[in-house]
Amino acid sequence: MNDPRLSELLTLAQQIWADRPPMDLPHVAVAACTVTGDIARISRDEIEGHGDRAALSRELGNLILSDVRWASDLGLEPGECVRQAEAAQRRYLESRL
Helix, strand or coil: CCCCCHHHHHHHHHHHCCCCCCCCHHHHHHHHHHHHHHHHHHHHHHHCCCCCHHHHHHHHHHHHHHHHHHHHHCCCCHHHHHHHHHHHHHHHHHHCC
16 A cells, blocks of 8 residues: 555554454553554654664554544544644644744
8 A cells, every 4th residue: 555545544454453342432542652652662762873763664654544443443534533633733833823
């Protein structure tokens, strides 16, 4: 997949996790913090001069793929989540100008 659409990512994630029940919000929050902690550890290593770009790529990909699945698990539409995030980020930037 060179440039997958959200629907393709969701299908892929659902195939990977097909034998598991959907996650609820507390479990999503713990899992998201775990991935974020992995990214923080990689960042710390990079600051110390021995970063692992392959690990960073893997964890950022994990975050993207997981976020799409988690949104769906929580009954949200991933595309709408992205549209809301885009609007929020634009408002944030405009407030800083």
